[in-house]
Amino acid sequence: MKIVIITGSNRKSATSTRLAVNMGQLISKKGHQVQLFDLFETPLPFYSPEGIGFDHATVQSLQQAMLQADGVVLATPEYHGSLSGVLKNALDFLGQEHFRGKAVLSMSSSGGAVGTSSLLQLQSIVRNLHGINSPDWVSIGGAQRNELADGFADYEGSGQGINDRIHRAALSFLELAAQVRGN
Incomplete structure (x- = not known):
């Protein structure tokens, strides 16, 4: 399957982007094609309902990838809830x-x-766009962000709880994507 991951941070070393990269690696190891859109690395113009910016190369690339995607991962930092x-x-x-x-x-x-407020809002947006929300989500916060940034190595339990949760969410998502696709 083709999976598009969109990272929604405007910060170079964002933990939400690291989380997305980690998820992409897990999905790739399961034999799926992953395309990562890092919005820090490839910024988009400001959206305008008058169609301004739709001819921008990055916008067209994102739209084309999304049309071809079998599943989507959205990763965001949580700002002000x-x-x-x-x-x-x-x-x-x-x-x-x-x-x-x-x-x-x-x-x-x-x-x-x-960061559950941002996740609830993302799920509402997905419903309005007629996507199918995965029953699982991933939210990391506080010290867990440090565990992710450091590769789980320097923390008690080696971050196994977070790592297990990320793996469960990946498997659940891929199972849903395959079912929806008819595989």
Whole structure:
């Protein structure tokens, strides 16, 4: 399957981007093709309902990848109890034709304990775009962000709880994507 991962941070070393890269590696190891759109590395113009920016090469590349995707992963930092403006801007360039009938996994990284507000909002956006939310999500916060950044090695239990949760969410998402696709 083809999986598109969109990272919604405007920060070079964002833990939400590291989480997305980690998820992409897991999905790739399962034999699936992963395309990562890092919105820090490839920024998009500001969305305008008048169609301004739709001819931008990065917008067209994202739209084309999304049309071909069998599943989607959205990763965001949680800012002020919400998803990032960078990710929302990217989602505004996409429509139902990009999400309809596709499995979507939502993930967040929060400076606080967990980032569930952003995940609830992402799931609402996915429903409005006719995507199918994965029953699992991934939210890391507080010290868990450090565990992810350091590769789980320097922490008691080696971060196994977080690692297990990420693996479970990946497997659940891939199972849903295969079912929806008819495999």
